[in-house]
Amino acid sequence: MDIRRVVMSKKVKVWSRVEIARMIQRPTTLQYIDKIFEDFIELHGDRGYKDDKAIVAGLAFLEDEPVTVIGMQKGKDLNENIERNFGSPHPEGYRKALRFMKQAEKFNRPIICFINTAGAYCGVEAEKRGQGEAIARNLMEISTIKVPIISIIIGEGGSGGALALAVGDRVWMLENSVYSILSPEGFASILLKDSTKSKEVAETMGITSYELLDRNIIEKVIKEPKGGAHNDLESVAQNIKEEIIKELEILKNKTVDILLEERYKRFRSFS
Numbered sequence: 001m002d003i004r005r006v007v008m009s010k011k012v013k014v015w016s017r018v019e020i021a022r023m024i025q026r027p028t029t030l031q032y033i034d035k036i037f038e039d040f041i042e043l044h045g046d047r048g049y050k051d052d053k054a055i056v057a058g059l060a061f062l063e064d065e066p067v068t069v070i071g072m073q074k075g076k077d078l079n080e081n082i083e084r085n086f087g088s089p090h091p092e093g094y095r096k097a098l099r100f101m102k103q104a105e106k107f108n109r110p111i112i113c114f115i116n117t118a119g120a121y122c123g124v125e126a127e128k129r130g131q132g133e134a135i136a137r138n139l140m141e142i143s144t145i146k147v148p149i150i151s152i153i154i155g156e157g158g159s160g161g162a163l164a165l166a167v168g169d170r171v172w173m174l175e176n177s178v179y180s181i182l183s184p185e186g187f188a189s190i191l192l193k194d195s196t197k198s199k200e201v202a203e204t205m206g207i208t209s210y211e212l213l214d215r216n217i218i219e220k221v222i223k224e225p226k227g228g229a230h231n232d233l234e235s236v237a238q239n240i241k242e243e244i245i246k247e248l249e250i251l252k253n254k255t256v257d258i259l260l261e262e263r264y265k266r267f268r269s270f271s
Contacts, residue, residue: 013203014202014203014205014207014208015198015199015202015203017176017177017178017208017209018178018184018202018207020176020227020228021155021156021176021177021178022155023228023230024076025228025230026074026116026155026228026229026230027154027229027230027233027236027237028073028074028075028076028116029056029071029072029073029114029116029154030056030071030073031233031237032071032114032154032237032240033056033060033069033071033114035233035234035237035238035241036062036240036241036244037060037061037062037067037069038061038062039061040058040059040060040069041058041060042056042057042058043057043059043100044096045092045096046092046095046099047099048092048095049091049092049095049129050092051092051096052085052089052090052092052093052096053073053083053084053085054072054073054084054085054086054087054088054089054090054093054117054121055070055071055072055073055089055093055094055096055097056070056071056073057069057070057071057096057097057100058100059109062110062241062244062245062248063245065248066109067104067109067110067111067112068100068101068103068109068110068111068112069111069112069113069114070097070100070101070111070112070113070114070165071113071114071115071116071154072087072089072114072116072117072162073087074086074087074155075087085121086118087116087117087118087156088117088119088120088122088161089117089120089121089161089164090120090121090125090126090129090131091126091129091130091131091133091134092129094120094134094135094137094138094164095134095137097113097138097165098137098138098141098142101141101142101145101149102141102145104145104147105145105146105147108147109147110147110149110150110248110251110252111147111148111149111150111168112152112244113149113150113152113165113166113168114152114154115151115152115153115154115155115157115162115166116153116154116155116156116157116177117156117157117158117161117162118156118158118161118183119158119159119160119161119162119182119183120135120159120160120161120164121161135160135161135163135164138164139160139163139164139167142164142165142167142168143167143260143263143264143267144260146256146260148169148248148251148252148254149167149169149170150168150169150170150244150247150248150251151165151166151167151168151171151172152171152172152173152174152222153166153171153172153173153174153177153178153179153218154174154177154229155174155177156177156178157173157178157179157180158180158183159180159181159182162179167263167267169251169259169262169263169266170219170247170251171217171218171219172219172220172221172222172243173209173212173213173218173220173221174209174221174222174224174229174236175209175210175221175222175223175224176228176229177209178208178209179207179209179212179217179218180205180207183198184198184201184202184205185198187201187202187205188200188201217270220243222236222239222240222243223236223239224236
C-alpha cells in the first residue's frame with residue numbers, strides 16, 4: 001500500500017469530503033461537458049416511456065474525435081433539482097443511457113460517463129417500471145460494449161444507481177467525490193439503527209477517492225482546488241480533458257477482444 005496516499009486521504013476528514021461532494025455549488029455534468037467538449041448535441045428519450053432529465057446524453061467532439069457523453073445531472077437550485085429529480089434516475093434514464101451506448105458502439109465512438117447521484121430513484125412508480133431490471137440490464141450490456149468506456153465520479157456515486165454507468169474500462173474520481181454501496185445515513189440506519197451516526201460510520205466505510213484508489217477500486221484521482229472543484233472549474237475541467245485524451249489513446253490501441261477481456265477481469269477481481 002502506498003503510505004503517501006493513505007496520509008493524503010486522511011488530511012481531510014471523510015465527512016468533509018461528503019459535504020463537498022453534495023454541495024449545491026458542485027459543478028454538474030453539463031458544466032463539465034461545456035468546458036471539456038465541443039459541439040455537444042443532447043439527445044433524448046428511451047423510446048419506451050419518456051425522457052428522464054436526471055440523465056443527459058448526447059454527441060460531442062473531444063478535440064476532433066466524435067464521442068458519446070452520458071451523465072447524471074443534478075440541479076443548481078430547488079426548481080432545477082425538482083426537474084432533474086435531484087439526480088436520481090428513473091428506469092427510463094438508465095434505458096436512455098444504454099440506448100446511446102449501443103448507438104456509440106454501432107458508430108465506434110468512445111463513451112465518457114459522468115456520475116453524480118445519491119442513488120437510483122426508489123419510488124413506487126420507478127419500481128413498477130422495472131428499476132432493478134433496468135440497472136441489471138445496464139450492468140450486463142455495458143460490460144460487453146465494444147468501444148472504450150471511461151467513467152468519472154464527479155460528486156456522489158451512490159450504490160447501483162451509480163454503478164449502472166460505471167462499468168467502464170477506467171473508473172476515476174474527483175478528489176472530493178465519494179463512491180459507496182449506500183449513503184452514510186443509510187449505512188448508520190441499517191447497522192446502528194441511528195441515522196444520526198452517519199458522520200462516524202463514514203470514517204469506516206472507505207468511500208473517499210484515495211481510499212478507493214488504495215483498494216484498486218478506481219484507477220485515478222483527479223485533484224481539486226482547496227474547498228472543491230467549484231472554486232476553479234476551468235482547471236479541473238482541463239485536467240479531466242487531458243486525462244481523457246491520454247487514456248483514450250491507450251484504450252483505442254487495444255483490440256476489441258483485449259478491451260473486453262480486461263474489462264471483464266477488472267470487475268471479476270472484486271468478487
